[in-house]
Amino acid sequence: MIKVENGYFKIDTPNTTYLFKVNPLGILEHIYYGKKIPSSKDYSFIEEQAKYGGGTLTGDNEYAIYEDCASLEASSSKRGDSRETFLNLSFDSNDREFVLKYKAYRISNGVNLDTLPSSHDKAQTLSVILEDENRGIEVTLNYSVFEDTDVIVRNSSIKNVGKSLIKIERIMSSSFDMIDGDFTLVTLNGAWAKERQINEAPLAMGITKVSSNYGFSSAQTNPFTILKKKETTFVGGEAYGFNLLYSGNHMTTYERTMYHKVRVMAGINDYSFSWTLNPNAVFEAPEATLCYSYQGINKLSHEYHQFVRNHIIRSEFKDKEKPILINNWEGTYFNFTEESLLGIAKKAKEVGIEMLVLDDGWFGKRNSDSTSLGDWYPNLEKLPEGIKGLSEKVHSLGLKFGLWFEPEMISPDSDLYRSHPEWAIKHKSYVPLLSRNQLVLDLTNEEVVKYIGDVVSSLIKDAKLDYVKWDCNRNIGDYYNENLDNQEEFLHRYMLGFYKLVKHVTEECPNVLFESCSAGGNRADLGLLCYMPQFWCSDNSDQVSRMMIQEGTLLCYPQCCIGAHVSSSLSHQTLRTATYDNKFNVACIGAFGYELDLTKLNERELQAIKDQITWFKKHRKLLQLGDFYQIKSFYTDNTQEFVIVSSDKSEAMYFVGNKVFMPYACPTIIKPIELNNEYVYEVSSRAQYQNALLGKGEMCESSEWTILGETFMNAGIRLPYEWLSGNGPEKRIMEDFGSRLYYIEKKEA
C-alpha cells in the first residue's frame, strides 16, 4: 500500500492515492491527492514546475523553485515560503530560522503513539525523517494506511538532537498544499443544546481558521471539517475530510493563495501553546486524519464510520449492540431516593429496558449543582445502602446498572477541596473563574490523576457497575500551574494527564461500557472515542433539534457512538411537545435509551414504549451497526431522509422526518440507495401510534409494498396519504415535525 520509488512516496488506500516526492534540494513536494492511480516511473505529467511565480528562489542552476508558490508537504521554512508553516520554532534570541531537509525514510507495521490516543490496526506506516543539522533537530512525518478504509492517519514528532533548548511555538500534525483552491468549506459549529450544526461557505482567500480555545474539543467547533466542490452532493462529487484525535484545543487552517492552492494544516491550536524541548527530548503531535471521496459526502462519511468502528473504538463493545438504558436525569433531576429509583427500575424492566443509569446527585451532599464534586462516596440519606446496595437491587431485578461521574471537577464546597485546595486549577494572582459553581482539577499534577483514577475505578469495581457516564460540565478558564517553567505547556500537559486518567480507568474496568459526556456534546471527538466507545450527543433531546444535531454528527461519527434518548413528551430544552413515537423514530438509530420518569406515564404511553422496545430489539443491530446514507438534508429540504443498510444488503431502515405540513406539498417519494438491484424487498411501515395519540382513532398500519431493488432505488415508492380510521376519510400528510420509519427486508425466494 506504500511504495517508495525514484524519490516518490506513493501511499495507496483502497480507493485513493496520496503522492509526494523528495526534490533534488531535499525538500518534500506534494504532487497529488485524489482518486487512486496506477504506479508510474515518474509523475512529471502531473508534477508542478514551480518555476513561475515570485518571491525568492530556492536552489541553484540545476534545480530551483519558488517555494512561495510550490505545493509543499509540511513546509517549515520561512525563508522562501511566506505562508503559514507547520512547524514554528524559536532558538536563542528569538531566532526562528531553520531549514528542514530530507534525511531518510522507513516503512513499518502499525506504530501507535506513546502519550496520546492513537488509531489501531494500521496496515503500514511510512515515516519520513527530515533534519536541520545546524539546529540539531530531527522531524518525523508519519503516514499510516489501513486495508479497509480510505482514511489516512498522519502525525509528526520532533526530537532535539542538539545541545540547546528549543522552543516549539507550533507543531501541526499534518500539512500539505492542495493544487486547487476552489472549495466549499463545511464545518460543524454549535453551542450547548445545538451541537454540530452544519455550516457551509465558499472557502475565502487568505487564512480561515477552524479551532477551539475552550480547553476542550468543544460544541462550538468540532475538529471535523470537509472541503468539497460546489457541485458535490451526497452521492457524487469530490470531498476531502479532516479530523484530529485530540480532545483539547485544536485547529485546522486553510490558507487559500493567489496561486490557486490551499494549504491545509491540522493539529494542536497554537493559541496559548508552546513547548520547551530539552536536548534529547521528543515531542509527539496528535494523530490527524485525511480522507478523499470522489463519490460524494456519503462515501466520505462511510469511510469515517468504518474507520471509527474498526480503528478508533477498541472496547469490548466495538461490534456489540448497546443495552437500552433508562437515565433518571430529566425524570428526577437531583430529587430521588433509592425507593423512587427502584420504582423507575421496575417499570423499566416491565417495558423491556435493559439498564438503569443513575445520573448526577448520588454523592456527597449533592442536592443541587453547587456542591460535592470530588466527594465520590454515596449520599446515604438518599441511598441508605449506598451505590453497592442499589446496584445489587437493580441487578436482582434483571437490569444492568450504570452511574454518572464528573471526575475532572471539584466543587469549592467539597471535602476534597477542603483537604486539597491546591488540586484545583488556579492562577496565583487571580480569583479562579467559576462555571456551574465548580472548578477544574489540575490534571497536570500526577498525584491528582492517580487519586481520581483510583477512587473512580475502585467504586466502579466495588459496585459492579456495567456502565459509566463520564461528564465534564465546564471548560478550563485559567491555564496555570505554578510549578511549570513554561505556562504555555499547561493545556497540553492537562490533556496528557487526562488521557492517562481515562486510559487507567477504562483499562482497570474493561467490561464496563463508558459514555463520555460534556454538558451534552462538548467533547465528541476521535481522541476520547479511543477510550470510550460512545458520547452523549446533546442535552437537547427535542426531536426537531436532534434531527439537525444528529445529521451534523453523522457526517463523521457512526450511529453506534451517538447517545440518543427519548425524553418526556414536553421537551425540557425547547418546550415543544411531541409524541413518544416521533421522539423514538429520531432517537432509535443511536446508542439508545430513555430519559424520563416512567412511573409518571399512563398505561397507553407505557404500552407505546413497550411496543417501541419490542420493535427496536428486532432491528437494533441494523440501526446501530448498519451503513448510514443521507438522502435529504434537514438543512436544505423539506424532509430529512436517510437509509441504514446492512452490509449484505438484505435489510435496511428508511427514515423520513418532516418539517412542516403544507397543503399540496411535494409528494414524499422514498428512494433508498445502496440496496441490491436484483433483490426483491418487502417494505413495511412501523405502526403509527402517533395517529392514536392524536385522538384520531386506533392504531393503524400503513400499506406494505413488495418491490424489486432496482425499481425501488430508481422510481421509489410514493408515500400514501395516511388514512385515519374513525370519523370517515380524513386525509393528512405527515404532521409537523412528524417522522416515519420503513423497514425494508429482502424477500426470501
Ligand code: GLA
Ligand atoms: C450535564 C449532562 C446531563 C446531566 C447533567 C447532570 O449537563 O449533559 O446529561 O448528566 O450534566 O448534572
